[in-house]
Amino acid sequence: MSMQQQTLPLPGVVAPDTGHYRGDHLLVAEMVERGSKVLDVGCGEGDLLQLLETRGIDGRGIELSREGVNRCVAKGLAVVQGDADTDLINYPDDAFDYVILSQTLQATRQPRVVLENLLRIGRRAIVSFPNFGFWKMRIQLLVGGHMPRTENLPATWYDTPNIHFCTIKDFVQLCDEINVKMERAVALDMYGRPLRVNLPWWFWNMFGEQGVFLLSRAEKGK
Amino acid sequence: MVNLQSIPSPPVHGEERAHEADRPTSLLAAFGADQPLKLDCGIDLSPFQIAYQTYGELNADRSNAILVCHALTGDQHVANVHPMTGKSGWWETMVGPGRPLDTDKYFIICSNVIGGCMGSTGPASTNPATGKVWGLDFPIITLPDMVRAQTMLIDRLGIDTLFCVVGGSMGGMQALQWTAAYPKRVFSTLAIACSTRHSAQNIAFHELGRQAVMADPEWHHGRYFEQGTHPHRGLGVARMAAHITYLSDAALHRKFGRRMQDRDLPTFSFDADFQVESYLRYQGSSFVERFDANSYLYLTRSMDYFDIAADHDGVLAQAFRGIQTRFCVVSFTSDWLFPTAESRALVHALNASSARVSFAEIETDRGHDAFLLDVPEFFDIARAFLQSAGKARGLT
Numbered sequence: 369m370s371m372q373q374q375t376l377p378l379p380g381v382v383a384p385d386t387g388h389y390r391g392d393h394l395l396v397a398e399m400v401e402r403g404s405k406v407l408d409v410g411c412g413e414g415d416l417l418q419l420l421e422t423r424g425i426d427g428r429g430i431e432l433s434r435e436g437v438n439r440c441v442a443k444g445l446a447v448v449q450g451d452a453d454t455d456l457i458n459y460p461d462d463a464f465d466y467v468i469l470s471q472t473l474q475a476t477r478q479p480r481v482v483l484e485n486l487l488r489i490g491r492r493a494i495v496s497f498p499n500f501g502f503w504k505m506r507i508q509l510l511v512g513g514h515m516p517r518t519e520n521l522p523a524t525w526y527d528t529p530n531i532h533f534c535t536i537k538d539f540v541q542l543c544d545e546i547n548v549k550m551e552r553a554v555a556l557d558m559y560g561r562p563l564r565v566n567l568p569w570w571f572w573n574m575f576g577e578q579g580v581f582l583l584s585r586a587e588k589g590k
Numbered sequence: 591m592v593n594l595q596s597i598p599s600p601p602v603h604g605e606e607r608a609h610e611a612d613r614p615t616s617l618l619a620a621f622g623a624d625q626p627l628k629l630d631c632g633i634d635l636s637p638f639q640i641a642y643q644t645y646g647e648l649n650a651d652r653s654n655a656i657l658v659c660h661a662l663t664g665d666q667h668v669a670n671v672h673p674m675t676g677k678s679g680w681w682e683t684m685v686g687p688g689r690p691l692d693t694d695k696y697f698i699i700c701s702n703v704i705g706g707c708m709g710s711t712g713p714a715s716t717n718p719a720t721g722k723v724w725g726l727d728f729p730i731i732t733l734p735d736m737v738r739a740q741t742m743l744i745d746r747l748g749i750d751t752l753f754c755v756v757g758g759s760m761g762g763m764q765a766l767q768w769t770a771a772y773p774k775r776v777f778s779t780l781a782i783a784c785s786t787r788h789s790a791q792n793i794a795f796h797e798l799g800r801q802a803v804m805a806d807p808e809w810h811h812g813r814y815f816e817q818g819t820h821p822h823r824g825l826g827v828a829r830m831a832a833h834i835t836y837l838s839d840a841a842l843h844r845k846f847g848r849r850m851q852d853r854d855l856p857t858f859s860f861d862a863d864f865q866v867e868s869y870l871r872y873q874g875s876s877f878v879e880r881f882d883a884n885s886y887l888y889l890t891r892s893m894d895y896f897d898i899a900a901d902h903d904g905v906l907a908q909a910f911r912g913i914q915t916r917f918c919v920v921s922f923t924s925d926w927l928f929p930t931a932e933s934r935a936l937v938h939a940l941n942a943s944s945a946r947v948s949f950a951e952i953e954t955d956r957g958h959d960a961f962l963l964d965v966p967e968f969f970d971i972a973r974a975f976l977q978s979a980g981k982a983r984g985l986t
Contacts, residue, residue: 428947434953437949438950441975442970442971444974444975446947447949458938458941459942479651543747
C-alpha cells in the first residue's frame, strides 16, 4: 500500500481560536487550498462550510434533510436540498476544486458510484468516514456479540442511516480498484487527534476511529 | 324556490378603474416615441408608461436597489395603502423597516407590469392613436416584454446593477427572466414558488379563467368600457377557480372544513351554505373591484407563453451558463401550482451551470399562497440570503 508514503506534516489540530470546530473539520479545512471552490456533500448544518468561509473558500453544499438545508440557508450559505446518490449527476465535470464527503459515504446506497462522481465533479475529493475496524467496534462484535454502537454512531442497527460501513483497509482497497490516487491519508483517534503518520498500517485500522483521505484522479495511461 | 346568487356588481365604476390605469396614484415613468418598447410579437409599443413605487433610499454607489416583481394579480403597491381598496400593501410582512427586505438598508422598487391595470400601459389604458381604451387591440405581451420594460425603468432611475431581483409566482418568473436575459445587471436573485416554464396544468387553469371572462355577456369582446359594463361575473368565477389553486386541500380543510356559514342546517338551495363557498365568493367579488378583466386575459397569457429553456434549445442550463448571480430558490411543500419539483429542476440546471445557489423547501400546508403569508422560516431564509449577498456586495 502506498499510504505510508504520504507523509505530510499535520498542523496542530486544536488551535486556540478554532476550538469550537470539530477535529475532522479542521483537518479537512487544512487540506483545502485558500481561494478554491468547494462542494460539501452532506453538509449537515453547515459547520464545515462556515469554517471554510472564514478561510476565504467559496463553499457550496448539498444536504439531504430539509431542516439541515434550511438552517444552512438561514446562515447565508449556498446549500441545496439533494441526495448524494441521485443528485451528483447534475453537476458538470471539473465544476469544483474539491468535493468533500464528510461522514456520509457509509450512508450512501452506492458508495463506489458516489466516489467516482466526487472525482468527476472535483479535481480532488476529501472523504472522511467512521472506521468500522476501530477496536471498540471489534470488541463489541467479538465480546458483546451485538452490532457496535459508539458515541459518534449511536443508532441501533434497525434505525441507522448507515448502510455501507467499511474499514480504513476496505476504503483503501476501493481506491486502488477504481484507480484513485491517495494524496494524503490521516487516521483520527477517538478524541479527534491524528495518529502518528509513521505507525504501521494495521495500527491505523485498529486505533483510528475515523479516516480522512485527500484523493485525486490517477492519471490515465501514465 | 331555489335561491340563486352570483357575484354582486362591483362598487368601483369603470371610470375610476380607467382613471387608475391612465393616471395612477403612483410614481410614473413615461417613455415617448423615441423610446418604444420592443415587444416579442414584433410590435413597437409607443408611447407607454410604467407606474411604480419606491421605498427606502438609493445609496451613493447605487448598489442597494432591489426590484420586487409582483405576481399575476399583484401591483406596485407592495408596502403602502392600496389606492383603490384601502387595504395595506400586499407584501408588508416582507418589505419595511427591519423586515427581510429592509427599507432601512435597501432601496426597494416595484413597478406595475406592462399589461397590468394599475398605471403601466395595458389593455385598460387609453390608446393614444384612437383616444379609446386599448381593450383587445392591445398587443399580446410576454414575460420577457415585462422585464424589458423594467430594464428601461431601471435605466431611467440611473441604476446599472440591481442588488437583488425578488419575486414570487409570476414575480419569480420575472426574476428568473431578468437573470437569464441580463445576468450582469443582477447581483442576486430570490425566486419564490415559481418555475422557468408554465406547466400544462397551469395553462389549463388559465384557459378556464379566460373562458369564464369571455363567456360573460358583459365582456362585449373586450369593449365593455364603451358599454359601461364590466364582466364581473366571469372575472369573479375566474378568480374563484384560480384562488383554489393558490390554496391546498389541507389548508381548506383546516380553515373551513364542512362548516356552515351563519346557519346550522342546509337551506336546500344554491345559496352559500358552506363557509368555503362564502369565502370564495368574497374572493371573487373583492377581486373584480380592483382588477380589469382584459388585463387578466393578457397577464395569464404571458405566463402561459413563458419557457426560459425554449430560447436555449430546450436546455435550461444553457440559459444560466457562466452566471455569476447568486441565487436563492424557495418552494413550499403544499404548493401544487408551482410544486417543489419545478424548483428542483431549476436548481439542477443552476448546479449544472456551477451557479451559486441556495434552495430551501419550506414545510407548510398553506399552498402556493404561502409566499404572501407570515411564514417565519421563509423570512429567516430571505433575510439571511440578502445579508450574505449584501456582504459580498459590500453593503453593510
